[in-house]
Amino acid sequence: MxxxxxxxxxxxxxxxxxxxxxxxxxxxxxxxxxxxxxxxxxxxxxxxxxxxxxxxxxxxxxxxxxxxxxxxxxxxxxxxxxxxxxxxxxxxxSGSDFKPATLKSAMEMMPDANMAVVSIAGQYAEEEVDRLLDQDLNVMLFSDNVSVEAELKLKKKAVEKGLLMMGPDCGTAIINGIPLAFANVVKKGPIGIVGASGTGTQEVSAMIDKLGSGCSQVIGTGGRDLKSEIGGLMMIQGFDALVRDPETKVIVLISKPPAPEVAEKILKKVAETDKPVVVDFIGGDMEAIKKSGAVPCLTLEDTAYKAVALAKGNEPVDFVGFSQEISEIDQLVADKVGNLKPEQKNFRGLYTGGTLADEAMKMLGQTIEGIYSNIPLSPEYAIENLSEVTGHVCLDLGEDQFTVGRPHPMIDPSTRADRFKTDIDDSVAVALMDVVIGYGSHEDPAGELAKSIREIKKNLKNQVVFVASITGTEGDPQDLKHSQKVLEDEGVVVMPSNAQAVRFVQKVMNHVLAKEAK
Structure with a gap:
């Protein structure tokens, strides 16, 4: 009933x-x-x-x-x-602090406020953000389902007023040392970031912290900012702010490949500054970036390494290996692949961060032919029916088809737990996952992932190689070291970055493919 x-x-x-x-x-x-x-x-x-x-x-x-x-x-x-x-x-x-019911009462309570975070239904966001900009407030717009037309109108207004309008669907920012939405506890330092990718920006800022440096500001733009319709308005606005900021010594720009005319406009701005600029247009035109005088990057981790090198006055070099000795990595790979059976041929990626999933597929494309996905690198590999998953598969579990009526998987890990039951079977050789900790994320995502792995092992005849990376810092509330230990205690290979986790998977799949070829 x-x-x-x-x-x-x-x-x-x-x-x-x-x-x-x-x-x-x-x-x-x-x-x-x-x-x-x-x-x-x-x-x-x-x-x-x-x-x-x-x-x-x-x-x-x-x-x-x-x-x-x-x-x-x-x-x-x-x-x-x-x-x-x-x-x-x-x-x-939630505490007993006074929570103003209107913008007017909020402004009266905090007359010196210069930024507002907006997280309401998308259809109401345009009117509210417009009012905030009229009050000369910078805005972080977390809401999605905001039209492109509304985004363009609001960003044009923000630029005219010299304000930031980060979003819509802006999930990450650190302004004056304050983490907003999904963000990590990152040390203050000389590196400023403007990012059109939430988890990509988190990966870079967290790696910068791990490498001993820090961030002056981390400015989000929303994922559509570098499309033709918007024209990179907020990346340019954020870039100009970092150029003017005396605490920012190195600037980092992060995005999936922009529209060509937008990339040209942004790189023209890059060429005009004397500050060192590191650019990761993930899979974008490396030569165009070099011509602008910026430093192009190979991965999100490589971006962090190069930014830290420049901040220390060192020459940036490509980071394409492992933090551990290669002999240790090869031995670990040998130990893991020794348990694989001939029928274990498939790769699975179950990601909560879309940019991390995208980076994984681009890197793995050098090893695995044809990775099916809900965010495919080419249309022929789009998954039409998510209930019928076969072959090599990498999913972004934060996409709309997984989040209607339920929280983002970084908040509620049950989305990935459900996919474990349907997607990890005895044909799988290696499974790759991300764990994103920090503010906004689940209180113990590593523990939930370990639980999912423990449960699926009961239903498998074969031993799957589980590989993960953790995006986060020692200062995050979930405790980076504890999160790593929880996963390792469950037999998961935990690598220091998404890129290194992918390289480990490549080594495993090379063994699998070599066996198959015999």
Whole structure:
């Protein structure tokens, strides 16, 4: 039976409600449940889950609802009791600081504020950001589902006013040492970053910290900024800010390959500054970058190494190897591949960070022919049906098809746990994963990944080689060393970077392919 409870004009943020939905499903007698605000998306999701009802169609976006399929009437009372308990826990843990209900009251409380973080439904974001820019506030727009037209309008207005409008879908920034959204605890230092990639920017900033340097500012742009329609407005705005910043000695630019005309415009700006510039247009035109006077990069890790070298006054050189001695790496590979069976031929990548997944596929393309993906490098390798995964596969679990009605997998690791059950079988030789720690991420993503690996091992006849990297720093709340130990205790090979993890996988797959060729 389906039962519904609605509370009029009661607002809770979507991530909190999605996490509560997950926990309430564990109540005995619950078949399925959805806790959410009455948005059209949530009502559609309810219908798709078989939890819809005529009454639910009348619920407004300002109303909070619980819809559940239950075994008997008494279970609904337990569901509501559990929901209220979890809501009270969230309220208590959020503290008792005054939370202004309007922009006006917020400005009165913090008259010296010069930045606002916006995380609301995308259809309402344009109006709110426009008002914030009118108040001369810089903006970090975390929301997605904002139109390209709205993005262009808002960024043009920000540029005219000399402000930052980072986003939409900007997930990472560190401004004046303050981490915003998904970000790591990175030491202050001489390197400034402008990034159109969230996890790519986190990987570089965390590596800079690990290498003993630090960041002056980390400015996000949103993933569409370097497309033709937007023209790189915020990367240029951020770049100009870092050129003017006396604390920034080296500038780093990170993006997937920009539109050619946008790349040309940005590199023209690069050529005009005397500050050293490191550019990682992941898979972009290396020669064009060199001609601008900037230093081109091979991987995100290589970007960090070169930026730190320049900050120390040293000559940047390509970093294409391992932090450990190669003899140790080769011995570890030999130990792992010795347990593989002839039928284990496939590679699996299960990523929470899209740019890290993209980097992995570009690097592995030198070894493995044809990696299927939901973010394929070429259209012929697009996965049409995510329930039928075969061959070599690398997934970005943060894409929309995995996040409708549930939090991003960096917040809720159950998305990857579910894919372990469907994607890791006895045909798999090696599985590659990322673990992203820091603010915004799950409290123990390494522990959750270790649990998934432990569970899948019970269902496998063969021993899969599990390889991972951790994006984060010693200062992050999840504890980098602890996270590494948890994974290693489960038999996972943990490498210092995504690039080194991919190189390890390449070595394993070279053995697999050599066996297959015999």
């Amino acid at each position: 389906i039962r519904l409870e609605v509370r009029k004009n009661s607002y809770y943020d979507s991530v909190t409600l999605m996490l509560i939905s997950k926990e309430v499903k564990n109540v005995e007698g619950v078949v399925d449940v959805l806790v959410g605000m009455g948005t059209e998306l949530n009502k559609e999701l309810s219908e798709n889950l078989g939890l819809g009802s005529p009454e639910l169609k009348e619920v407004s976006p300002n109303d909070f609802f619980v819809t559940a399929e239950i075994e008997n009437e008494a279970v609904m009372a337990e569901v509501i009791k559990k929901v209220d308990e979890l809501l009270n826990e969230k309220k208590t843990s």
